[in-house]
Amino acid sequence: MSDQDKDPVLHSSLSKHLFIWSALLVISMVWGLWDEMYGIRPWKSYEARFEKLYSKYLATAKTGQAATERQIKGSPEYQRLDREMQAAEKAAIPEASAIDKEVNESLVPKILALNDPFQVTRAHIGSLTYEIEVSTSDSRKDSLRQEIQKLKDEVQKIQLPGPGEEPRSMKFDDMAKLLQDMKDKKAALLQKRVDVMKKATELRAGRDQYLSDRLADASTDTIAAVENSLANFDIRIRQIHVKDVDLVDRCESCHLGAREPVVLTKAAMGGEAVFTSHPSKELLKIHDPEKFGCTPCHGGNGAALSSVEKAHGYNKYWLWPMHHKENIDAGCQQCHVKEIVTEMADTLNAGREIFRLRGCRGCHRYEGFDREADEIASVNQQIRQFEQQKAEWLREAGFKEQKANNPRTSDADAKKLNAEANDLKVRSTGLDAKMEQLDMRSHELVREVKKIGPSLKEVRVKLRKEWVPIWLQDPHKWREGTKMPTFRLDADEIRAIGAFIWQSGVQGELPQQKPGDPEKGKEAFETRGCMACHSMGEGNQKQGGTFAANLSREGEKANYDYLVRWVHNPRQRTAPYCTFEKKDLTKADYDKHNLPYVFDLEHSRCPNDGHELQVQQMTPMPSLRLTEDEARDIASYLMTRKGTNASYANADYLDDPNLRNAGLAKVRFYGCAACHEISGLEEEQRIGTELTKEGSKPLERLDFALLGHEAEREGWYTHKGFFEHKLENPAVYDQGKEKARQDRLKMPNFNLSKAEIDAVTTFLEGSVDASVPPKYFYQPADQRQDIIDGWWVVRKYNCMGCHRVHTAQTTIFDTLTKYQDPDWKDQKPPTLIGEGARVRPDWLMRFLGNPALSENDTNRDGVRQYLKVRMPTFSFSDGELRKLVRFFEALSSQSQPFIAEQLDPLSDQERGMARSLFSSEGAPCLKCHMTGDAQHDARATAPNFTVARERLKPGWTKRWMLNPAMMSPGTAMPSGLFRHEENRWVFAGPTPSSFSGYPKDHADLLVRYMFQFTPDELNRLRSSAGSSGN
């Protein structure tokens, strides 16, 4: 090897290295560029794909839509409309074009020709007038005026265009007049043209309406418009920016189809769910994305664009992860926090209902759920404030009078001071009125507070002793799906708790009842309405509501005599409870004051101290106003409901006084008083943590215990994961822990189904410190607030078990096998859709207070006496009555206060006509509606007309008669009773001869007749109906 060979300058080539490095450089640059363009901007490829898929879909949609449009355009009806339109247009065109010709070829050129010289002169006059106004010397003004006159008198030669037009000599005023005349003529001609074309224009609108009425999807025009805008599609970040709340949501950079006018499904967009339209246009209408954005409802990180995970907020430490599909309603809760029912949020509503009804709120405070307790506190505070205010005003009035009486005060000042003092006195009497109302409210609120579980004060009179330990062991084993959760109790705890409960029960005497007829009782139980709340049967045999207990094994646990009293009046207590003394009163307390031992809603003051007593059982269960015999029948039936081998071990140890104290400690520990009334524990505090903001509690503060790592590994280290696992197994976070018994997790197992867990999780996930400012909260100041308040009462008493309150809802009766039969369908309770428009608020208030609408005949329904089921008496407080009436009025948007509509009086002739129609063979009114005749009413299926006047609103009554199926689909009242004829409604069947020549509306006549209906008239009607052989 020579030196030359070794010379690196000559022989060592760096080109290889250079090549590699430059290749690497190029590659990294390409990669860098690519990453810059697409890698960190994945949304770009979404946009590109969207554009492609959308155009493709639009093309196919257009052909499909075009075919549909062709089909409609080919239909005989459309053809007819089109022909009529064409014919009308053809007929009108000659005249219209003649007008056009005259306007365009004759008038307009003339107006233009005259306008020029006229405007020149007018401008000149105008400037001279201005000079007059600004000049200071009178002589100058006069000369200017003369100049103007000269201009006006000047004769101009005008040649108007058009044949036969001679040159004219015109002064200014003549020109003005001619110009105005021509303009008037033009306007008149154009108006005439509109009139001439009117028919054709209307027919064209009708034809186009016919087409659009029959096109469910976007029309080809819409599609074409979208296609046009898509042609200018550019790839850019699409964001919603709401400045005043600092909201930046770029979700639509990928979710491009969300707000498209054409409805996009996953299938339409090549299987890419990301491009689908928002599923509810209606929700978007209420919550305009331009104002609300996306993330306030859905969660996620609106500003993030770098990855799906980050944008959806599923990365670690992001506080607002997007709600999963099964919890999508969670987003509603933060703003709709005051509601128990939110429209279009069924899962959330279900979650709230479980939280309320299953007793979660007994242990866990949740702001807004203790409505009655909160109101008691607020009422009492207001009373104190008003008392202070009153004292202050009266003191000030005293000072003022004192000062007025001072001789050194001037007369004028004294007068003024006295007037001010009087004003303060008068205003303080206003405070008296307010305080009186609040005081009444505070008394009735005691009645409104309910408990989830039955009162345990009654155990001794109500239950079989041996059954108590069996129940405590595992309520769900004994009664599937019951509200009472399963506590993890050992044998000692069960003995102790049972003993305390048994020994703390009040002593009382029950009248001994004779046995009833279980057969009749079964019939009554199934038809009176019990099953709207209670279920019967087990497994797939189960029928009825879930609002209250399943009664399939009632006979194994209950005492018959107690059951009779309970069925007859569930609110009846064995002993009243004084909220002030905090004790159950006995006969001795009343004897001391020489008072009879009587306590009910009329006798609700404590004999010892005059405070309001708890005189009712704290149950929402109403009285069905049954006779004692019926109550005995139903109770006898319930006593037959038992398992085949129902024998329980002796439990005399429940009377062991040594167990009592240990039992009390356990009852306190497990928080039994959260759901039950228990002697001595009426004022117990909650034992659970507050959950109002649980969804935004920092994740570290949720105790995953030993499962934290597992949760992270398995991807459920989130609020959702915590709630779901806890609800599924409340002891889950004790797993692997060495804990003393009293330190273990207390929460019992509610045996919730997957759907129920989803619902409660949704509710809790949405229970957050809101990320939006309070102005976004749903706090309406109008009637909608009445709807919010009303729902709480409706839910509290389970009105929806019997009644349909909104259209998309089913009642328990809709699910009962018995009520599927066409005959029983008419026995369902009435629907309450549009109730506020139907009945007068004053009547509704009366009916809700006393559904029998009678003081002495209470064993009936006040309106529909033909129904086996009946509206029970709930003993609503005045406050609840007000809320319910306002609720129905608000749902139907009725204006407040109510002013009754005045109807035209009925002439004798009209009364005769209406009567003859009512009793004619062609009008079936009296065949279904009650008449007060017992034999007839036994078969009736509709209310009596005599109550119409005080019950119904006339406007509603007419709309109802014209088309009942529209207002209440499935009603027994037939449609098609009237037909429309020359701007009025006439009876569709044969009318009596007296109707010939009657020019007025028949439906109006019948409404006026009904609203002036008297019992006398009913008798006349009945007898004339009888004679016509109806």
Added chain:
Amino acid sequence: MKKILIGIGLACVLSLAGCGGGGAPETAKKLEPTAPAAGGGAAAVPDEANGATITGKVTFDGAKPAGKAIDMSANPVCMRAHASSPQKPEDVVVNDNGTLKYTFVWIKSGLPDQNWQVATTPVSLDQNGCMYSPHMIGVMAGQPIAIKNSDPTNHNIHPQPSTNQEWNESQAPGSADKNQSFARQEVMIPVKCNIHPWMRAYIGVVAHPFFAVTGSDGTFTIKGLPPGTYTIEAWHEKYGTSDQTITVGAKESKTQDFSFKG
């Protein structure tokens, strides 16, 4: 040279990928029309010459119910119509040969997924003597039902379907027939008159033409069935349903009897 080869290779791969990418929608497109074809293809008609025929009778096992006459006293017009012989309810009508009248027999499942041409002849449902006549009818979905009122009194027709739309129309005496139809298959739809609560009819609405109602001889015939294995159901308003499986070939005639216990 290598570069060229690599280049060619790359081009091939790319073009293949391109082909692959283009291929997928192609198949999707092909698949698409088959789905609507099931629902939207040309409507079929039963082939009576080559199809199979199923005949049979519905027998009744038990004592013939006596049946108490309907009390129409509340409506003299109705009562007068039955002055000579009181009307008995038609829920259970046992024929003299021990068979059951008014049983609805239909092919419940097993038919190929296709559309059948909807018959356009209206089926009549009359209100005569405050009774529906006949008590039970069968129609195809979409087939018109002509409802008549032959009585001198007002009736209302109130079908109570569970999947079709419910309606309730008044029909005055002497007024024109009402033409109605039901869009969806539903076995059975009860019909009642709220004014005359004893009146009851049943309408069987079927998506195909293979159904029959037993008459006064208790027999039924279903003609023109394509060869296949079917579930055939007999439906009675009081005694419930009874399902049988039957296989028929082309031009074959088979007998399938049903029996209900009283």
